[in-house]
Amino acid sequence: MMNRRTFLETASASACFTILPRHVLGGSGVVPPSDKITVAHIGTGTQGLREMPRLMAIPEIQIVAVCDPSKHAIGYRDWGTDDLLNELRTVLDKPEWMAGTEGTVPGGRDVAKNFVETYYATELPGGAFKGCSSYADFRELLDKEKDVDAVKIMTPDHLHGIISIASMKRGKHVIMHKPIANRLQEARMVIDTARETRVATHFMPWEANGSMDQVMAWINGGVIGDLREIHNWTNRPVWPQYTSVPTASTPVPEGFDWDLWLGPEAYRPYSPDYTNMVFRGWYDFGGGSMADMGHYSLWTVFNALELGSPISVEPTLTHTCGLKDGIAFTVNNDFSFPTASTVRFKYPASGKRSAVDLVWYDGGMRPPTPEELEIDNEELPIEGMMFVGSKGKILAGFLLEDPHLILQGRMPKDLVAPVRVRGQRGVVPSGMRQWIAAVRGGPQSPSCFLNAGPISEAVNLYAVALRTGKKLLYDGQSQKVTNVAEADKYLSREYRKGWDPRAQ
Known part of the structure; x- marks a missing residue:
């Protein structure tokens, strides 16, 4: 059976990837497919999509799978109606991308898969690429995508610890947005697991830290x-940040697995006032x-x-x-x-x-x-x-x-x-460069989980x-x-x- 890396090498045998269009990146970075770090992107809501191009701009990295409990772009909220859509169109240099979806905030694994495949197809002969898998459940992803090198976690806060621990135990390197976990003892479990497994970890806030x-x-x-x-x-x-618990009966959106989104937290009826950008305000789901x-x-x-x-x-x-x-x-x-x-x-x-x-x-x-x-x-x-x-x-x-x-x-x-x-x-991220070196056998980067205990x-x-x-x-x-x-x-x-x- 052809594994993921063999597939990438075959699909790309006659082409080099320029990770961003030249007018955006200002140049090309060519890395043989066999040398790329393959990444599964877990969490494809608005923030996940907004951060995705920054990862894809790194020539050494390729996203090969996306994962999110939400399949469709239904019910997402943001700070502007078409802002994110236009950002993604600019990255792709395709003003017509997702035509007809104006007025709907993009999100979900279908949109993410489309974006990833469109992005990588821009430099391929014929402009076609179908090398991105899609999953609702991160556990299924980890079971099936055994040759994936790393995961990037862009989910709501309450899932960070659960997903990162499961990934590290399977030998996956991890990139994760803040926080490490929204419970103190779970954060300690994440750090202990990183120490025990010795995988390379990168905690994304490092890139924004100013100089002391x-x-x-x-x-x-x-x-x-x-x-x-x-x-x-x-x-x-x-x-x-709400002053009462939602009581209205709201149907679960089509293609959204509410049980998966809840993850470790106690079951409660679905409400759009728990999910997407507003999760941050709830003690159970945010920080x-x-x-x-x-x-x-x-x-x-x-x-x-x-x-x-x-x-x-x-x-x-x-x-x-x-x-x-x-x-x-x-x-x-x-x-x-x-x-x-x-x-x-x-x-x-x-x-x-x-x-x-x-x-x-x-x-x-x-x-x-x-x-x-x-x-x-x-x-x-x-x-x-x-x-x-x-x-x-x-x-x-x-x-x-x-x-x-x-x-x-x-x-x-x-x-x-x-x-x-x-x-x-605004400076070119050094933490990601150091993480890439750690994935390839170098020392842990300063941005690793091991250094994030006190904060x-x-x-x-x-x-x-x-x-x-x-x-x-x-x-x-x-x-x-x-x-x-x-x-x-x-x-x-x-x-x-x-x-x-x-x-x-």
Whole structure:
């Protein structure tokens, strides 16, 4: 029987792939089919499709299978009606691609398969290519596509851990979007599995992390005194976060396997208000604003400051009130993230670093405007990062862009500030290059799962603190909350039968 790699070599014997049209890529990268890393793309919703061309632009990689519980482009939501469709048409250099679907947000495995095959066909004689398989269930994919080298996981958050563990146990290398898992203990299982199997892993937020070089030069040089606080704020959420559980009876869309989408989570009736872009706002399915954006801004901060486990996590959050029979009440919401919140993490002293607080803000919340800015009638931007020391502050963009000092008084004339180092957003991804080298036998890349333990712990504790609404005292050694008994149940999940990753 012809395996996947033999098929690719045969289908491509007389052609070289230019992974993107030349007007988009600016050149060609020719890699023999036998040397390509074959990838199964798991998750083909709007974000999966939006990210897909970036992967395909790498000459060493070829997508050979797609997987999603949704077959058709039905019911998808996005931030614009035809924005994604037009993006994909531009990549293909085919303005007529999917003609007649205007007004319908693209998504689902049929659209993904069509896009992959159209993309790779552009450089083949006759313009035909049929080398992409399609699956609803990732488990069937892993059973049948045994010669696939790697998977890329672009599903809702609650499936990340399950799929990555199953893939790594089968020897597949893994690329995954954030978060590693939306439960703390499951995230630890993912990292432990990566360590045990030694497959090459790439956690995608690495590519967006800015540089801490400038900030650390000022901190280590004593320019702002002892570092005391780090503040990071975002305008997220930019999606609905619901104040009640869906109750309307809604038919499951044609070609959508609702049971597969639920995966490890408890069964409930289908609602479009759980799926697609809005999954992020549900504790069961998402990770909230910090999981969505905090990996991009804070992973490099965790590494530079050697932040380990926090000793406490303290939430401040919005609540919702309702009326029943004319009587006002506060909604007991442990199902959806709040509209806005701040969460303060306390980290103990480590090495030469003093104890430091990390404060996360979302939903439009920001720290108070520093007095140094008020003097000039300035205010903080809608998103940003600030490092507060005993003698001054460092203000930067959300991804550490353009860090600059705001000191108490004037900067001494004999103090020469280090050269500014801007964030690395938009630079050709180095993490993927290092992952490719790791797949081919090199060392693990800095973007591997093994380096994401502390940031994953913080993101999941953020959710637990918000869900309980209480200050948590945390023991990182045992991974237990020591003062709020009900909090520990949110550190893990109860798996539906057949979904426990420890049994896969």
